[in-house]
Amino acid sequence: MTQHVVVIGAGIVGACSALEALRRGFQVTILDPGEPGGEQSASYGNGTWLSPMSVIPPSTPGLWRKVPAWLADPLGPLAVRWSYLPRALPWLARYLWAGWTEAKVLRTARALRPLLVDSPALYAELAAAAGVPGLIRRQGLMYVYPDRAAFEAEALAWRVRAAVGVEWQEIPAEEMRQREPELDPRYRFGVLVGEGGNCRDPGGMVAALVALAKAEGALHVAQRATGLRIVAGRLAAVTTDGGEILADRAVIAAGAHSKALAAAAGDHVPLETERGYHALLKGVEIGPRIPLMPSDGKMSVSMTEAGLRCAGQVEIAGLEAAPNWQRAEILRDWLLAAFPNLPRELPADQVKVWMGHRPSMPDGLPCLGFASGTPDVIHAFGHGHVGLVAGPRTGRIVGALLAGEEPEIPIAAFDPRRFA
Ligand SMILES: Cc1cc2nc3c(=O)[nH]c(=O)nc-3n(C[C@H](O)[C@H](O)[C@H](O)COP(=O)(O)OP(=O)(O)OC[C@H]3O[C@@H](n4cnc5c(N)ncnc54)[C@H](O)[C@@H]3O)c2cc1C
Structure with a gap:
């Protein structure tokens, strides 16, 4: 049956x-109280980067030195709200430990690379099947620096990337001017990663994929999962705020909201939200030709279907706290500084800001595998900074696990029980 x-x-x-x-x-039911790919999801407002080279975990050796700044500067690129610190402390300790040595960073990179490596190609296939081929671009991604010294200050990250097979091309100042004529000339050195791509509307991409799933027979039920009914180690139903849905199998893919559901399936996971922001200048045409990341702003800048989007920031403040829109304004200001020809006085309705929840495990690796409480439930959450790029391969792994097949890449490092 x-x-x-x-x-x-x-x-x-x-x-x-x-x-x-x-x-x-x-037979598939997709359960989500929100619109697929809607503003409530991290998948809506991210940086758009399909970056197979994003293998460096958020925490790297020596990061602990910055902890005082995280607490002192509520508007810094990484900030921890004082009121949330007691709850975040165990997660933060694991986060720092996960990147304590270069060997640990390399281990994470080796585990992540196969999950990301061919993402732009997988997206191109998915987008074609979903009728939105124009959303995927495969022209590379660029990191830009004031000078070579700033690039060399990130030597560890690039060393680790090279060790897992990432290749790049160095772009000197003159070539940068030709490639990115609108970029502020103070960026005099670039690193172009040709294998990278981007999605010009990540929320629209998700909506198109769910529409495709519906066309293939899936049902979208606009309810919130509240738990799981497990009888004698087998899943009987997913409980929702609108009643029960009988189910043989379930996949927990609720992003940063997955923690309680994972616990219902027998796994207590240290999942935290790394809140991030974007600022969007609607309808402007000035910007980068390919998405880029200015090293001093720690933000991604990409042209999207709706306009120029600048995304970044990490704020540890939990799921409930109100957004601090000053953080999005900082992103907007960085954008204006990086692209001096952008109009300075945009009307308010042309600037849109957004906050979303990265679903983050302390070690920068997702939870991907069977639940402890029943083999009928699969965890698929916790992708942190790389959920967009990792999405297609994650889906294929989930499909394999559901069907009792061997996943096409090793997944031991993503074991949901690794922190138990
Ligand atoms: C500012 C920012 C920039 C980023 N940039 C990039 C980038 O450039 N590249 C990249 O790869 N990644 C990036 N990310 C990370 C990426 O966006 C996320 O890792 C990814 O979107 C997570 O996808 P998801 O499907 O796990 O979760 P989400 O997209 O958050 O989706 C979870 C869904 O679950 C639903 N849900 C929640 N609770 C329940 C429940 N109880 N019952 C039913 N449904 C529920 C929600 O409504 C939501 O629709 C960025 C994130 C942020 C915030």
Whole structure:
């Protein structure tokens, strides 16, 4: 008999998982109270980067020295709200420890690389199937620096990237001017990673993938999962705020909101939200030709379907606290500084700001694998800074696990029990 799988969450991970489940003959229900790819999801407002080279965990050796600044400067690129510090402390300690040595960083990079490596190609296939091929661009991604010394200050990250097979091209000042004529000339050195790509509307991409899943027979139920009914080690139903949905299998892909559901499936995971922001200048045409990241702003700048988007910032303040829109204004100001020809006085309705929740594990690796409480539930959350780029391969792994197949890449490092 056809098995029924409930995919909890319609962000990029849920959308890709649902499609892979359909391909393996499952009956699929996608459960999400919000619109697929809507503003409530991290998948909506991220930096758009399909960056197979994003293998460096957020924490790297010596980061502990910056802890006082995180607490002192509420508007710094990484900030921890004082009121949330007691709750965040255990996560922060694990986060710092995960990047304590170069060997640890390299281990993380080795685990992540196969999850990301061919993401732009996988996206191109998905976008074509979903009828939105124009959303995926494969022209590379560029890191820009004031000078070579600033690049060399990041030597550890680039050393580790090289060790896992990332290749890049150095771009001197003159060539940078030709490639990116609108970029402020103070950026005199660039690193172009040709394998990178971007998605011009990540929320629209998720919506298109869910529409494709629906066309292939999936159902979207606009309810919130509240728990799981597990009887004698087997899943009986997913409980929701609108009643129960009988299910043979479930995939927990609720992003930063997955913690309680994971606990219901028997796993207590240190999942935290790294809140991030974007500022969007609607309808402007001035900007980079390919997405780039100015090293001093620690933000991604990409042209999207809706306009010029600048995304970044990390704020540790939990799921409930109100956004601090000053952080998005900082991003907007960086944007104006990086592209001096942008109009200074845009009307308020042309500037849009957004805050979203990266679903982050302390070690920068997702939780991907069977739940402890029942083999019928699969964890697929915790992708932190790389959930967009990791989405398609994650979906394929979920599909394999559902079907009892060997996943196509090693997933031991993503074991949801690794912190137990
Ligand atoms: C500022 C910023 C920039 C980023 N830049 C990039 C980037 O350039 N490249 C990259 O790869 N990644 C980036 N990321 C990270 C990436 O966006 C996330 O890792 C990814 O979107 C997570 O996808 P997800 O499907 O796991 O979760 P989400 O997209 O958050 O989706 C989870 C869904 O679950 C639903 N949900 C929650 N609770 C329940 C429940 N109880 N029942 C049912 N449904 C529920 C929510 O409504 C939501 O729709 C960025 C993130 C941020 C915030």
